Amino acid sequence: xxxxxxxxxxxxxxxxxxxxxxxxxxxxxxxxxxxxxxxxxxxxxxxxxxxxxxxxxxxxxxxxxxxxxxxxxxxxxxxxxxxxxxxxxxxxxxxxxxxxxxxxxxxxxxxxxxxxxxxxxxxxxxxxxxxxxxxxxx
Amino acid sequence: xxxxxxxxxxxxxxxxxxxxxxxxxxxxxxxxxxxxxxxxxxxxxxxxxxxxxxxxxxxxxxxxxxxxxxxxxxxxxxxxxxxxxxxxxx
Numbered sequence: 503x504x505x506x507x508x509x510x511x512x513x514x515x516x517x518x519x520x521x522x523x524x525x526x527x528x529x530x531x532x533x534x535x536x537x538x539x540x541x542x543x544x545x546x547x548x549x550x551x552x553x554x555x556x557x558x559x560x561x562x563x564x565x566x567x568x569x570x571x572x573x574x575x576x577x578x579x580x581x582x583x584x585x586x587x588x589x590x591x592x593x594x595x596x597x598x599x600x601x602x603x604x605x606x607x608x609x610x611x612x613x614x615x616x617x618x619x620x621x622x623x624x625x626x627x628x629x630x631x632x633x634x635x636x637x638x639x640x
Numbered sequence: 641x642x643x644x645x646x647x648x649x650x651x652x653x654x655x656x657x658x659x660x661x662x663x664x665x666x667x668x669x670x671x672x673x674x675x676x677x678x679x680x681x682x683x684x685x686x687x688x689x690x691x692x693x694x695x696x697x698x699x700x701x702x703x704x705x706x707x708x709x710x711x712x713x714x715x716x717x718x719x720x721x722x723x724x725x726x727x728x729x730x
Contacts, residue, residue: 544649544650544653547649548646548649557645558645558649582655582656582659584655584658584659585652585655585656588648588651588652588655591648592648595644595648600644601642601644601645601648602642602645605644605645605648608645608648608649609648609649609652612649612652612653613652613656616652616653616656617656
């Protein structure tokens with residue numbers, strides 16, 4: 503989704519990737535990496551989300567949207583148990599009205615994106631997270 | 641993006657990085673342990689086999705097959721690693 507949204511926006515504005523990079527406030531190389539679907543850092547994701555005026559979960563839509571939120575939360579917590587505490591706090595913040603309803607979705611989408619796209623040990627241990635957010639069979 | 645959303649995402653980022661670093665350290669520790677075990681095997685296996693089998697006929701056989709015994713222990717390590725490390729959270 504990130505790639506598609508960026509490409510659509512560039513097409514709509516008639517901009518080159520270099521112009522997009524300047525407008526977003528990041529390097530040309532980083533935008534090229536994003537367009538190629540490679541892992542980009544969180545700060546760039548935040549900048550792109552702000553530039554496109556979309557949520558992180560919208561930007562990272564391809565990562566686990568097919569499952570219910572509960573299943574996706576369980577999947578990322580299974581991979582990184584330390585996320586449970588963060589999700590609990592986020593849930594409390596949503597309940598208290600300090601954050602909006604989409605916060606949990608943003609967190610889960612970003613965690614799934616990072617676990618998937620970084621190509622790290624998680625894949626070796628658990629199989630690559632499918633787009634549905636579950637580890638695929640080996 | 642709201643600042644509290646960005647803050648939460650940064651915490652998620654740090655948590656995943658932290659876990660990854662822990663995992664890498666564990667891999668280094670496992671590799672180092674295996675190297676230490678190999679050196680210890682080379683240095684002390686003869687003595688241990690002698691102590692265990694007390695000059696029996698079996699001692700000579702095992703002494704000759706020390707290389708195979710080492711490979712067998714390595715295979716057990718690899719099997720245990722594959723079986724249990726997989727289940728670890730990170």
